[in-house]
Amino acid sequence: MKKIRYLPFGYTIAKGEIRLQPQEAPIVQNVFKWYLEGETMQRIAERLNCQEVQYNNNTAMWTKHMIHRILVCKKYCSGEKLPVLITADIFQRACILRMGKAKVPRKELSAIRAHAVCACCSNKVYFRTSGERWECPNCGMKTDKQTTENILNAICSLLNDLSSHLERLRPPGDKNNLFSLELNRLAHEISRTFDQREIDVDHLTGLLLSRSSKQYSLLDAGAYDPLTLRLKEILEQKKSVWNMETDIAFFEQVVEKVIVERNGSVRLQLINGQLIP
């Protein structure tokens, strides 16, 4: 019977459990290792053709497409359903290398361009593919030369950085009107306690303390701003590394504007108004 591959290359099922396949798992690790050492996908396929393990039973030869499929498979590092085969760091470095080599697909480019604004005047800027520069028709700002791959990598690393430091999320300064059901409830209870003829000092002190610690923690986490909360929720759900090739929908959910500086570097304005870096 022909074997159908449901699991990514490198895994097998034994006694009802998904495990590393002893011949295949080291190949996956080698593919990433060789790729990061500078081998092309074609060359890696050729190397693997010199040994016995095949990608599947249907074909005798390794191709660069099979290598590509391994390099883009996030499941190897996510650890969500399958045992971890490579670290997230290695996976991300391979992603960045791949994106640096590949032409950036139109879809990602247009997503970035649609959000790009001028750092000087906040008007829309346009990317001139010929000169690889951004230009602002409003104030005439022209950036230094900057490849789209670099811009893409910069955006990915800003978002990766933020995902692993959620404590940096802050609500914008002008939205400091606290709103929290819990705080509201405490405020009511405190005023009720004050209104009583005999004040229970211990109870009141407890309430006041818990209100101020609540206010503090809300301030700290920026949790009172609904957009900051939503942002935090989206970023928390996103456990794996950012990769614009597959995460364009995430980018759209999280980023409001891509602010292009004169030197060609970018900052991001998130949906809650916060600027990073």
Ligand SMILES: [Zn+2]
């Ligand atoms: Zn401008």
